[in-house]
Amino acid sequence: xxxxxxxxxxxxxxxxxxxxxxxxxxxxxxxxxxxxxxxxxxxxxxxxxxxxxxxxxxxxxxxxxxxxxxxxxxxxxxxxxxxxxxxxxxxxxxxxxxxxxxxxxxxxxxxxxxxxxxxxxxxxxxxxxxxxxxxxxxxxxxxxxxxxxxxxxxxxxxxxxxxxxxxxxxxxxxxxxxxxxxxxxxxxxxxxxxxxxxxxxxxxxxxxxxxxxxxxxxxxxxxxxxxxxxxxxxxxxxxxxxxxxxxxxxxxxxxxxxxxxxxxxxxxxxxxxxxxxxxxxxxxxxxxxxxxxxxxxxxxxxxxxxxxx
Amino acid sequence: xxxxxxxxxxxxxxxxxxxxxxxxxxxxxxxxxxxxxxxxxxxxxxxxxxxxxxxxxxxxxxxxxxxxxxxxxxxxxxxxxxxxxxxxxxxxxxxxxxxxxxxxxxxxxxxxxxxxxxxxxxxxxxxxxxxxxxxxxxxxxxxxxxxxxxxxxxxxxxxxxxxxxxxxxxxxxxxxxxxxxxxxxxxxxxxxxxxxxxxxxxxxxxxxxxxxxxxxxxxxxxxxxxxxxxxxxxxxxxxxxxxxxxxxxxxxxxx
Numbered sequence: 001x002x003x004x005x006x007x008x009x010x011x012x013x014x015x016x017x018x019x020x021x022x023x024x025x026x027x028x029x030x031x032x033x034x035x036x037x038x039x040x041x042x043x044x045x046x047x048x049x050x051x052x053x054x055x056x057x058x059x060x061x062x063x064x065x066x067x068x069x070x071x072x073x074x075x076x077x078x079x080x081x082x083x084x085x086x087x088x089x090x091x092x093x094x095x096x097x098x099x100x101x102x103x104x105x106x107x108x109x110x111x112x113x114x115x116x117x118x119x120x121x122x123x124x125x126x127x128x129x130x131x132x133x134x135x136x137x138x139x140x141x142x143x144x145x146x147x148x149x150x151x152x153x154x155x156x157x158x159x160x161x162x163x164x165x166x167x168x169x170x171x172x173x174x175x176x177x178x179x180x181x182x183x184x185x186x187x188x189x190x191x192x193x194x195x196x197x198x199x200x201x202x203x204x205x206x207x208x209x210x211x212x213x214x215x216x217x218x219x220x221x222x223x224x225x226x227x228x229x230x231x232x233x234x235x236x237x238x239x240x241x242x243x244x245x246x247x248x249x250x251x252x253x254x255x256x257x258x259x260x261x262x263x264x265x266x267x268x269x270x271x272x273x274x275x276x277x278x279x280x281x282x283x284x285x286x287x288x289x290x291x292x293x294x295x296x297x298x299x300x301x302x303x304x305x306x307x308x309x
Numbered sequence: 310x311x312x313x314x315x316x317x318x319x320x321x322x323x324x325x326x327x328x329x330x331x332x333x334x335x336x337x338x339x340x341x342x343x344x345x346x347x348x349x350x351x352x353x354x355x356x357x358x359x360x361x362x363x364x365x366x367x368x369x370x371x372x373x374x375x376x377x378x379x380x381x382x383x384x385x386x387x388x389x390x391x392x393x394x395x396x397x398x399x400x401x402x403x404x405x406x407x408x409x410x411x412x413x414x415x416x417x418x419x420x421x422x423x424x425x426x427x428x429x430x431x432x433x434x435x436x437x438x439x440x441x442x443x444x445x446x447x448x449x450x451x452x453x454x455x456x457x458x459x460x461x462x463x464x465x466x467x468x469x470x471x472x473x474x475x476x477x478x479x480x481x482x483x484x485x486x487x488x489x490x491x492x493x494x495x496x497x498x499x500x501x502x503x504x505x506x507x508x509x510x511x512x513x514x515x516x517x518x519x520x521x522x523x524x525x526x527x528x529x530x531x532x533x534x535x536x537x538x539x540x541x542x543x544x545x546x547x548x549x550x551x552x553x554x555x556x557x558x559x560x561x562x563x564x
Contacts (some may be wrong), residue, residue, distance in 0.1 A: 183419060186408070190416045191409050196367055197399065202420040203392035203461065255407075 003153040005272040009247035011161045014168035015230070017090055019241060020222035020248035020260040021175070022216030027211045028192040030102070032115035036123035037240030038219060038245060039130075040090050045228040045237065046081035046130050047089035047193050049139055055081075067142070072159040074142040075229065082141075083225050090221035094213045103209075112215030123239070131235045139233045164226045171222065172261060175215075179257065184211060213275075240284070244268075247287040252293040253301025262302060266290065285301025316340030316379055317501040318364070318395075324372035325363030333359040335525040339503075341518075343469070346492065346502040348516035350509055357505040357524040359370050361474050364503065365397035366390050377470065379413065392420050396463030400474040400505075403459035406448035411441050413447060419466030420464055432461040432503065435491070453484035461489065471495060473504040477511060479482055489515045512538040 019041055026034040054076040066078030076203040101118050148156040179185035190198045191208045199205050227237060244267050251266065252259025271286045294301065319340045326332040329433045331355040341347040349357045362368035364375065366387035377393060385393065405413050414432055418425045433440035436457045442450065450458060458474055463471060476492065477485040485508065493515045496502045506512030513519055516533040521542065531540055536542055 062359065078423055155540065183415065186412055187419060189408060189412075190405050193405050194402055197402060198416070199386070199388040200367065200391065200397045200399070201416050202388050202466070203416070204388050257500075 001276060002273070004155050004181045005212040005276055007151065007155045007157060009269035009272035010265060011157065011165050012230070012272070013265040014165050014173040015223050015226045016241070016244050016268055017261040017264035018168060018171065018219045018226070019245045020252070020264045021257055022220045022258045023245045023249040024090055024252065024254055024257065025188075025192075025212050025216045027249060029188060030115075031211060032112045033121070034119045035116060036097075036119040037216070038240075038242035039123045039126040040094060040217055040237035040238070041224035041227065041234075041241060042130055042235065043093060043126055043224070044086035044090040044217075045133055045233045046086075046222030047221070048079070048086035048228065049134070049141065049233050049268045050140055051082035051085045052078050054158055056212070061089060062216060069144045069146070071140070072146060073163060074144045074158075074160050079141065079225075079229070083222065086225050087218045090217040090224075091214050093126075094217040095210060098209070098213050103206075127235055127239065134235065136235060139228075141228050141233070158230070160229050167222075168226070171219070171252065175219075175257065178215075184208075188212060188215075243273075243284060243291075244287045247291040249303055251290060253303045254302045256301065259301055259303035314368055316342050318503065319376045320364060320373065321376075322369055323360065323370060323372040323375070325368055325370045327359075327368065329369075329371055333525050334363060334522075336373065336407050337511050337520075337522065337525070337527050338373075339520055339530070341470070341501045341503050342490065343501050344496055344499050346504060346516040346517065348512040348519045349503070349505045349529075350512060350519055351522035352537075355461045355522040357522050358474055359525075360522065361397075361472050361503065362399075365395065365472050367397075368400075385455060391466055391468075394466075395472065396466065396467035396468035396470070397472040398456075398459045398463045398474065398476065404447040404455050404462065405448070407446065408448055409444055410450070410458055411443040413462050414465055416438075417462035417562075420466055427466070428465050432465060435464075436461050448476055451552045452479050453481070453487065456480060456484070457491070460488075460495075464495070467550045468500065470501045470503065475501065475507055477506065483509055510537075 018035065019139060023034065023037050026032065026037065052067070062220065066081070067076040068089065069076055085208070095145065102115060105115055105118060114180075146159055148158055150156055151232050179189060187203045187208055188211060190201070191203060191205060198208070222240070228242070232238075244264070248263035248267055249260050250263070252261070252263035267287050267290060271283055274286050275283055317498050322336040323334055323338070324332045324336055325334040337360055339347065349360060351357050357369055363370045366385055366443055370383065370411050373383070374381065377395065380393075382390070382393060387397075387481065390397075395502070405416065408416070414429055415425070420430060432549075433443070438454055439458055439461060441453065447455065447458065460473070460476070473492065476488050480488060492502060492504065496517075504516070512534055513533045519529075519531065519533045519536045520527055521529040521536070529536065529552075
């Protein structure tokens with residue numbers, strides 16, 4: 001029982017981690033709490049769903065190759081294609097919204113709270129457009145049956161879950177390399193700490209803001225699709241994930257990618273462990289209680305980037 | 310002030326500040342040539358820092374002209390000035406404390422297409438103290454090491470002009486002379502240096518020329534030695550006699 005809850009916690013924590021990284025980036029680099037980030041996950045998930053629906057219905061010849069499950073997994077080669085499309089849509093929409101809304105507000109040196117409210121509004125717009133296009137009912141990427149894999153300790157996991165976890169680890173490793181060893185990655189970290197000094201060194205802040213949206217939206221779309229693969233796609237999925245995403249970013253320490261990942265794992269583990277003893281109706285409360293505890297005992301977060309601000 | 314032709318940087322009638330209606334710098338002209346140190350001195354609140362920040366493009370200029378080697382660079386945003394050969398070291402928050410020494414220098418060399426390795430080696434050769442700490446985070450450095458790192462960062466792109474905002478602030482006398490020794494060497498290598506300084510004696514000792522800013526206006530300019538030896542100037546603006554400065558301040562436009 002407990003072993004199963006721990007494994008489930010790790011597996012579902014991967015999705016939260018990918019989303020929480022975007023939240024921590026927007027807090028640290030864009031300098032506002034982006035409440036539409038959850039709906040960016042939904043957007044990516046639905047864009048991917050669109051590709052899978054199209055592949056299944058309109059291209060009869062291709063549907064075989066694209067929707068026949070690969071090995072033990074529930075999906076076919078259409079999913080990688082759908083992921084790429086989901087990322088492209090999420091990136092395009094976030095750059096568009098930045099251009100239309102956030103950049104105008106930044107130019108008028110709007111208060112961060114104004115940007116927060118703008119993101120609230122955009123979240124509503126995005127969510128309702130998805131509702132309008134796809135309806136309120138949940139969708140599954142696949143109706144194929146997959147056999148659970150038995151791990152030691154009588155733990156059962158789905159092959160999809162293992163793959164999602166593995167891909168998340170690879171993506172996190174790539175992100176770490178990008179932030180530590182490429183000039184654009186170091187530029188993102190420098191702008192997070194000190195925009196003025198960064199621009200003196202020749203870094204274009206506007207370009208770094210765009211790059212931040214691109215990275216955050218790409219990870220959000222991936223998280224959304226992974227949620228769709230392991231759970232299901234619903235218009236309110238992003239809204240429901242928002243609290244865990246923010247909690248993970250805050251308890252990890254704003255601006256810290258490893259902190260966001262650690263925070264995500266911690267939340268998912270707690271959610272899965274505590275629902276063994278309390279009714280699962282109270283699950284959303286767990287992230288909230290964790291957030292309160294961390295804010296009370298360690299407000300800078302578990303891994304606060306040292307010497308910042 | 311000599312003819313603008315000899316100057317690498319020539320500023321004419323710079324008006325600058327944070328709000329258009331309340332300029333802090335009221336039409337200052339100055340020039341600094343290669344290999345020369347120009348020190349900007351003056352009482353607190355005279356606008357020294359605002360002046361150097363406006364030259365660096367981080368505080369808006371509301372009037373006047375800037376020329377770098379004859380080219381008009383008025384209104385160029387801060388992130389483009391680095392590529393034109395201007396390095397700026399702010400007074401505070403001048404290193405990235407969450408990044409390592411090495412990463413700070415890489416950010417300094419952000420615009421370099423090639424030769425980053427060589428510039429890093431040159432920076433570590435100039436500041437051996439930093440070489441030993443290249444993996445240390447900025448927040449783990451002492452005040453003097455931070456100032457060295459800030460200067461090294463600004464030198465990464467081999468600028469023609471280096472702007473320094475109070476490099477001696479908060480440093481021990483020993484560190485001040487070390488930092489100033491470096492600044493003199495930098496100028497001697499052919500770089501034009503414009504430095505704002507609170508520490509009058511030390512500043513005039515290493516500078517070639519000085520400009521005394523009072524209430525956002527250039528009150529006196531001249532050779533450093535001449536300013537240093539002028540008893541009236543020392544008494545009026547640079548000494549410990551507060552009264553004449555206050556009297557002068559009452560005449561000008563106070564910010």
